Amino acid sequence: MFRNLKSIFKVIFISCIFLSLTGSATAEEIEVTLNAIQKTIAAVEKYDYGQSREDLVNFSELVRMASNQNKLLPEIEDAMLNLLESDATFATKQFICKELSLIGTQASVKTLNKLLMDEKTADIALYALERIPDPEVDKVLRKAAGKTKGRVKIGIINTLGQRKDFASMKVFKKAIKDNDPIVSEAAIAAVGKLGTIEAADLLTKQLAKASSEDQKISIMDALLNTANEMRSEDEQLANSLYQGLYEKDKPLNVRTAALRGLIVTLGDDASLMIKQAVQEEDLAIKSTAIALIRELPEGADVADVIAAMPVLEPGLEVQLLAAIMDRGEKKHADAARKSLNSNDEAVRIAALKALIVLGDAKDVTTIADKAANTTGPEKETAREALYRLSGPKVDDTILAEIVITDVKVKRELIRSVGHRPIPTATKTMLSTAKDDDRNVRTESLKSLGVIAQPESLPSLIDLLVSAETSAEIKEAQKTVSLVSQKIEDKSAQSDAILMVLPGLEDPKVYGSLLEVLGGIGSPKSLPVLQKSIKSKKAEIRLSAIRASSDWPNGDPMTDLLPVAQKSKDETERILALRGYIGLVKKSELDDAGKVAAYKSAFDLAEQINEKRQILSGLSEIETIASLEMMGEQLDNPDLKAEAEVGIMSLRRGLAESHPQKLKILLKKIVETTEDERIRSRAKDTLDQLN
Amino acid sequence: MDRRKFLKQSALGTAALAVPTFIPSSVLGRAGFTPPSDRINLGCIGLGGQGSYNMLAFASQPDVEITTLCDVNTDSDDYTMLYQFPGSSRAGLIPAHERLKQYREGKGQQQNDCRLIHDFKELLDVKDIDAVSVCTPDHWHGLISIAAAQAGKDIYCEKPLVNTVAEGRILSDAVRQNGRILQTGSHERSNDSVRFAYDLVQNGRIGQLKQIRVNMPNNDSQHLSMINNTAIQLPTKVPAGFNYDMWLGPTPWVPYIHDRTHFWWRYISEYGGGEMTDRGAHIIDLAQFINNSDDTGPVKIRAKGKQLENPLYDAFIEYDFTCQYANGVELVGSSDSPRGLKLIGSDGWIFIHIHGGRLEAEPQSLLREQFGSGDKMVERSPGHHRNFLDSMKLRRDPVAHVEIGHRTATLCHLINIALETGRPIEWNPDKEQITNDETANQMLKRPMRSPWHL
Secondary structure, three states: OHHHHHHHHHHHHHHHHHHHHHOOOOHHHOOOOHHHHHHHHHHHOOOOOOOOOHHHHHHHHHHHHHHHHOOOHHHHHHHHHHHHHOOOOHHHHHHHHHHHHHHOOHHHHHHHHHHHOOOOOHHHHHHHHHHOOOHHHHHHHHHHHHHOOHHHHHHHHHHHHHOOOHHHHHHHHHHHOOOOHHHHHHHHHHHHOOOOHHHHHHHHHHHHHOOOHHHHHHHHHHHHHHHHHHOOOOHHHHHHHHHHHHOOOOOHHHHHHHHHHHHHHOHHHHHHHHHHHOOOOOHHHHHHHHHHHHHOOOOOOHHHHHHOOOOOOHHHHHHHHHHHHHHOOHHHHHHHHHHOOOOOHHHHHHHHHHHHHHOOHHHHHHHHHHHHHOOHHHHHHHHHHHHHOOOOOHHHHHHHHHHHOOHHHHHHHHHHHHHOOOHHHHHHHHHHOOOOOHHHHHHHHHHHHHHOOHHHHHHHHHHHHOOOOHHHHHHHHHHHHHHHOOOOOHHHOOHHHHHHHHHOOOHHHHHHHHHHHHHHOOHHHHHHHHHHOOOOOHHHHHHHHHHHHOOOOOOOHHHHHHHHHHOOOHHHHHHHHHHHHHHHHHOOOOHHHHHHHHHHHHHHOOOHHHHHHHHHHHOOOOOHHHHHHHHHHHHOOOOHHHHHHHHHHHHHHHOOOOHHHHHHHHHHHHHHOOOHHHHHHHHHHHHHHO | OOHHHHHHHOOOOOOOOOOOOOOOOOOOOEOOEOOHHHOEEEEEEOOOHHHHHHHHHHHOOOOEEEEEEEOOEOOEOOOOOOOOOOOOOOEOHHHHHHHHHHHHHHOOOOOOOOEEEOOHHHHHOOOOOOEEEEOOOHHHHHHHHHHHHHOOOEEEEOOOOOOOHHHHHHHHHHHHHOOOOEEEOOHHHHOHHHHHHHHHHHOOOOOOEEEEEEEOOOOOHHHHHHHHOOOOOOOOOOOOOEOHHHHHOOOOOOOOOHHHOHHHHHHOOOOOOOHHHHOHHHHHHHHHHHOOOOOOOOOEEEEEEEEOOOOOOOOEEEEEEEEEOOOOOEEEEEOOOOOEEEEEEOOEEEEEEOOOOOEEEEOHHHHHOOOOOOOOOOOOOOOHHHHHHHHHHHOOOOOOOHHHHHHHHHHHHHHHHHHHHOOOEEEEOOOOEEOOOHHHHHOOOOOOOOOOOO
């Protein structure tokens, strides 16, 4: 019968939630009955720790339903109070008190007060009382504070403080004088939560006569709280409290807290406060004052504050630059510019970072010079600054400087063209790509890869054809490839290259363009690759193999396999096999086809690297065949680690379909692996499979 | 009292006090090189799996000296190490110290003295500690971090930052008031991929952000162990070397049962909020970040779900929820897989996998997007722990500063409250109050067992 009732509750509950979410029904449609209350209450009476909580959950659901409907709540509360008065277990009473904390009313106060007077149950009573909003609670707690001691009294005072009971001042005053220092500390903290003039007065007087250091700290914390609480009501009074706490005889952490209070309450005078604070000898106060520059109101005279700074330790100067940067006001860029000449590297780096936000076109030359002529983190930060410097004329200034500056700086500026990027710089870059300096040419090609558009392809191919060194050819190759891929019509991406190929005689350049075709992967160019893979010129054959290996799908697999099988040249065989293995994954073969392809490759592979590559590919194919293939390698010391990783990757996908085979392999891994992490995971899976 | 009179009297005069003062030992630090005298002295509070992991993460930094370890547990050999140190069953003060010594030995570092203590208050009294790593169960995060801020320490506190909304407000104010730096341990924020996704959204690459879908499944092995842990477990004697009363701290007294403590506390509402605050503090945190809601939150929350009924655990393990932000963006969540969040815009979507931050996108070309000087880019993080240390030196907010941690924890708790009450919530993020349900409003704070208090 009861189980049926529970089921009904659950159905009702779920419906209730659903209806409340959809908002399409009214709570009155659900019924909470007296009978249900009695039965649910009876079920929780004998609950104890460690037992099933099912009855508790049902009870919570009943309370929830009643709350949602605002129905029979007094009856539920009454039943709960009866339980608290009964000889129910402590665990039950604790649970009931938690529920009462959410629905309890004045009616609960009397019963909870009885529990409060018993040291064993005081905590659970306070749990409920603290949340019950009725003023009767405060009355009872005030009275109880006088009758209790130790931990119970502390709890009561804490609760009164938490409830911000202004009428408890008398109780708190008395408790501050308590012989028990924890009671006294609790009372001080409670007063600190009130945020009234009376509270401030009491705490100030107490501070003057406090005997112990601990008590002084507590009082100052409470005074800070009081000032914070009062800030919105009476800023001037809060400010006077902060002033007192900022005096030099106060501990540093109190002073720093008070300083912030002063800054946020002083309005227009806050800048002056910071100027004074940074003149102090204490590093912590200086540091706090500098950090608080961020909190000065918009429009504050920050320039005046910066100008008033004494000579700062480098660490503090870094903090100052970070604070100015965070304010983001470009008018303070000069402070950062000045610090660029610091003897301290950390300061110079902080200045460069600040200029990213605050700088403008005027800073291009200096920053580019830093990027060119410094090293390490400073160089990296300068480059970052050059890439991210903002402002209307920054791009124009960079392009103008490229023409007139020295080679080292020019290289950095050209680099920035690609990173920013500056789309209008193509003409300039095509020109600098023919510069006398090799590094300038290379950087220009890199930037062109980012900014050039397809209409520049003929010029870029010209650059490739006229490239002087292998490195430049490679760079130009990348550039042509990147720009070709910007053509929206994929089938047309290779047109420009196919057009110039027949006229090329240099096999190096020809091969280079073949490799570009491989990266593009336009079907139109596949016949060219197929023909080139059989070329009489070794250089062209190698490029064709590389190009086929880069192909975006598995189409060239049938061209690469014969080379891997039959070529007399070892390099060609290895490259073709690697290319073939790489294409298996990209191919449209089904899982069985891919495993078969990997098997053929495995039989051909002479070197361990290719075999590892194959196992890696197999680990992504969830079939018994791939699992078995990897299982065979668990005894191979060279491939054992890859096989273990591969089997672990497949274990979830194959657990249901092939548990037996998986168990055998996992057991072997647990017994033989040298990797503790893998052993632990394999063991977990084995446990689940068993 | 007369206000004018009070103003005159309020000049406070006391002798200088011997309390912890914080002059960052790193104030004179140099980028790239940190002389020994500029090292940051760190104390670690809470040394279970994650706490020990954080300890080693800090130990690996060139400018950090771990000087003090603190845990209420001396040495347990019955711990279930899941995320960190899998296979090990030891946790607590002694095992953590051994791990630290082994680490230092492995790195050829000097074996400096390290204080081992049980009481965090004692640790906070140590003057030469600059910062603390707080990695206790969630019900201790707020109290310890507030005390640390008041003691002048900077704080790296694990997520979720706090166990109630009220704690979070007080902690955030205490950190600001005391000029402290706090990094919440929601380290997914430091992933480059996450910040890249943020930049994609902010620079309009998916059009207008419309909806964020978050998936937080409860199907990992630890969830299944917890869900299946239905046997009656009677209370037993507290193990020697474990200060259980301190472990309970501000929460109601209950007898010791092994599976209540160690890793498993997170599925009991007094100590943690289940997956909602566990991984939710990562995933929902990123939703808050990407919606630019770091200092606010949604205005309406609706939720339904299923709570566990087993003898120990009462976390919600199934849920669906919807949160409405004032800017029109909707956050829709469920216990579905895969774990992560999908940012849905008018022109595309991005899915961020948790953990690790792997991205998927439609169109896929989004993942190859580049940003130029015309785009706004959020600052990258050099790693979550490193970002905290750098922020200490610059006295500037880290990537997951205190208000961020508080607002994310708030949202996680609000969803749990909506699940618990079964009623929709109307939330005022400025006043941090539930405006339509006084009972739910009471749940924003939680009474504390004497003598603890906020």
